[in-house]
Amino acid sequence: MARLEELIANEENIVLCLGNEAIARGAIEAGVQLFAAYPGTPSSEISTAIISASKSLGIYAEWSTNEKVAFETAYAASISGIRAMTACKHVGINVLADALYSAAYMGTKGGFVLLVADDPHCFSSQNEQDSRWLGVSAQVPVLEPSNPQEAKEFIKKAFEISEKFEAIMVVRSTTRISHARSDVQFNTYETSYSEGDFEKGRRYQCLPALARANHPKLVAKMETIKEWIPESGLSIIEGPNNSEFGIITSGISYSYVKDALEILNKDIPLLKLGLVAPLDEKTILEFAKDKKNIIFIEEVDPYLEDRISALLIQNSLAPKIHGKCTGITKRYHELNSRLVAEALQGIIGGELSSVVDIQEAEGEITEFIPFRPPLFCPGCQHRAAFWELSKVVRKNKGIFASDIGCYSLDPWVTDTILCMGAGISMANGFSRVIKDRPIFAYIGDSTFFHTGLTALANAVYHKANINVLVLDNRMTAMTGFQPNPTEVIDIADVAKSLGVEYVVEFDPYDFENGKKIFEEALLHEGPSVIIMRKICANEWWRQQRRSGQKIEVYQIDPEICIACGTCIVQYQCPAIHWSIDTNSKEKKYSVIDPSMCTGCSVCSQICPVKAISKAVDENE
Template identity: 40%
Template sequence: MSRLILDEPGKEILLMGNEAIARGALEAGVRVAAAYPGNPSSEIIGNLAQVAKEMGIYVEWSVNEKVAAEVAAAAAVSNMNALVAMKQNGLNVACDFLLNLNLTGIRGGLVVIVADDPSGISSSNEQDSRSFAKLADIPLLEPSTFQEAKEMVREGFELSRRTGNFVMIRSVTRISHARGNVILGPLPKDFPVPYFDTSKPLCPIPTSITHVALHRRFKEAEEILKDSEFNEYWGPEKPELLVITCGSGWLFSKEAIDILGLCSRVAVLKVGTTWPLPKSFLIKHLQKTRRVLFFEEIDPVLENNVAELYAQHNRELPLIEFMGKNSGIVPGTGELSPELILNALGKVTGEAVEFDENQAGQAKDIIEGYAPQRSMAFCAGCPHRASLWAIKQALSLDGRNGVLFGDIGCYALGILPTGFSQLKTVHAMGSGAGMACGFGNFHQFGVNQPSLAVCGDSTFFHAVIPVLVNAVHQRSRFLLVVLDNSATAMTGFQPHPGSPVDAMGQNTSPIVIEDLCKSLGLPTVVMDPFDLDGTIETVCEMIREQTGPKALILRQECALVSGKKQGKKYQVRIDPQRCIGEECGCDRLCTRVFKCPGLTWDRSEKKSRIESVICNGCGVCADICPSHAIVKESA
């Protein structure tokens, strides 16, 4: 049984932040949960899906975040508690719906979890989603610990029900993906009866009424949250410096103050209810200091909101020096870290900590002894490498400098040498197809560069289908290449509408991408990208003379999935007698250009080598070796 459904109130267990969020939802009696996978939020729904049957809840991996929000909202307007989770990009997708839902309000409980990815570790962008709460006039909570992650979700549902609107909780990577102790609460036995009251339609029009109602609900939330225990003060009563922080900055700040021996001089005020601000709590502590330093991740949201509060209440408050991102003491982008906070506190207080400059270098030396230096790369045997190789060859042969538009997914690495730098754009889900659709219609301006886009199979369903509809209608001359690895690989292999099972493991009818393309009238071809010559020829042929959109589905299972299911297809080895290595006629094509991590260069022997532990046995390298020195044999 999953630890998430332990019905042992008071028991303390180790949970990942996202597990704590899922547990909080269960303790709040969540009935419906939906999301489109996106790190660092993915494990929330993943964990809820695993316990869906036992807990009698409905969980789905939706086609995209907007639909996920709408599915959850359907429950939340029907007297149920629902949760929708997303990463920062997903919020943008769901935004249109949510900025209507806030005006109509709900008739149950709805918590929107947005997990931001400071520094864009697993994202195309870096974005501070907290501004959305201000835009939407909805409450925003920010957990600083794993216990809070659980409690805020639980209380978020309560707040949502009491105010009749949804509540946003902002997590960050270091909360969602780190682990800490969490004390469990009770799991509910009774749930509100689901019912949609048809006598009260939900419509944001006229806004002259609904917008006023929204502000009223927001005021109610402010009143409820003003004494929230999620806002905490730690330190001397009258500190010479007050650190105001939230999220991961809370634990980092306390640790840094302790290391610097500043406990008697510096206090920390943690804001858990980031919006609306706990005004009286903040004013009370601002009255007792002259210097304030803000620590928060990504944008100076808290910093600006407190500055706004200070301006509104300046007659009650002393002259205060505000420091943070705006003053340049704290970097304006990226994650917080203990080191960053130590440095900033040291600068402000004059209590600089001495770092061992050699330590980082020593650590690097030690690590390099174990791990070879590699740039970011597709996995060994990844079908995307073969697909992009074929596209590269085809575009070179075509000779018209074709443009390959891309988007975010594993294949975004195609903008790097591992994908032969073939992708020329990376933006949002499906935007490569959208841009290619546009570019494919610029022939009237004399553009003769072929227009191509790649998208993954999951992305195809998420955001590309409307592009195809548009392309057919506009007769755009572009080629959509669906890199179908039959997985939402980047986020952890969640099912998507092309999968035969749903999030809860139930069988479902997979949607066949090529059938969908053909139904729109697109000339559609399905190829195995491991058939390099055939794929090259097909791409060349499909882009040669276009009068409208076409689709090419390059289908080959993700190497990680196929490796687990059936092991290596081929045993691959190098024939050293044939390998001519650096000589003219090869110049290390396999290790210098093709760059599969399963191939390495033996500097002493001046021959290529197969790293059998890493090689996934796809056998594609055997087909590119000009000397036929790479030999593949059925495993």
């Protein structure tokens, strides 16, 4: 990552940084004064960067408990005349949508930017929802940058447009913009921040009568923005003007098209849209009027294709449309330069030979590197907790509704994963229709505060006979170890204050105690909350190493080990591997890599022949 000093240096500089850091720098250069966000890959580094820089800049920034809280916090600042911003991953939009749709009606005062990072290909997400549709459904302008430099500039532009039209601006990134690393030109910025000033009145009350009046104003606002786009410089036409073909694209797809045309050695007219909502109809019609073929290149949904095809028909233009409707690209997963070159080749010709086939290259590599599913880290407290639970769940044919977090990696007990906070609500639902089987919900500490609280209140209210297991690892680990309310709020106190009668805590490494507690909880009528509290093993390991503390690792006695595989194959701690006989290729015994072991002790508790023990430090 770019260093904090580089990120906030108020000077002209070219800095090698992540797309997300470029976005953060754009916000700083734009003079953002309030920033609030909930972490979510691929957006998290934006928030990490701005929150780390906030103290030095003298601005307010926070990790909020969820995306809706973050949006509303930022919105209050905006309507007080302050430049404000929030950032989230695409599914975070579903959490904040309630506020967004109404706020769009009422508009803004200080510039307001909602950065959303979509995740085509589901690299770290549960779906591929395409946030460009917000432009249609929520009627908010949507900017789509095509590289990290443009992402930085578009954030600044977004604040300007927001203030010019009093509109909530969405800037849509995708994983390949957010996580790309490139040289980005940083510019100097103003640091004269102002005080907020809220004017009393009825403008910001979304009451039915006011909403009825506001909706036509919002429709008119989007029309005004649409008329303004041609003079904004956000729509760019490139290439020759005498071709029967024309390509329309936006965002990262534009970068793939540029690569693809170079691969194919073709020069085709290209319209790149910076604002994808509202659409720059004037420029689009001008571009399309003399073309016989319009090619749409975009990821996931046929957003541009559907909307622009309708526009062309309405204006009596009938070029042949090539896009998802003709199958040149898929309606799912991400694109790349090769896929786009293949899609274009079938229409405009050219040679593909100069480009690497990524799938072929992957095939060559996987001959040497075996496929491994993502695993819990060495010493992970989630693995220990799930190991204990798996016995209870299997024995009782329990149903296990899990949630979103590192613990989604569980290989043993999970039955359902839906969305943030769904574990407790789904457990409630199961408990109403499944008889004589224990129902478990599993949730992390951050998700508990994100959307678990309301579900737990509902479970208490309706006396759901469920066992809620909270894994409190003291942080939001999956998205980069962000802090969360566990710093100041005790989950046990919260559960008790919500009316849960059976609340108990234990250390997930303590198997004996855990077994007793699970058995006791199963006998309890009504909701129980079991908190397994242990700092994230990965973070603990880093803290120990940074502070020079010794880690007491474990070792395996090769004379005792019977190579049963319990610690490697079943428990799956990545710190343990086989020692293989080089002649017979047989597994002789297992070995612990001391550079990876966190000393959690769990393997020593589960080894059936007690071959594992604390390593003796010969220096002592």
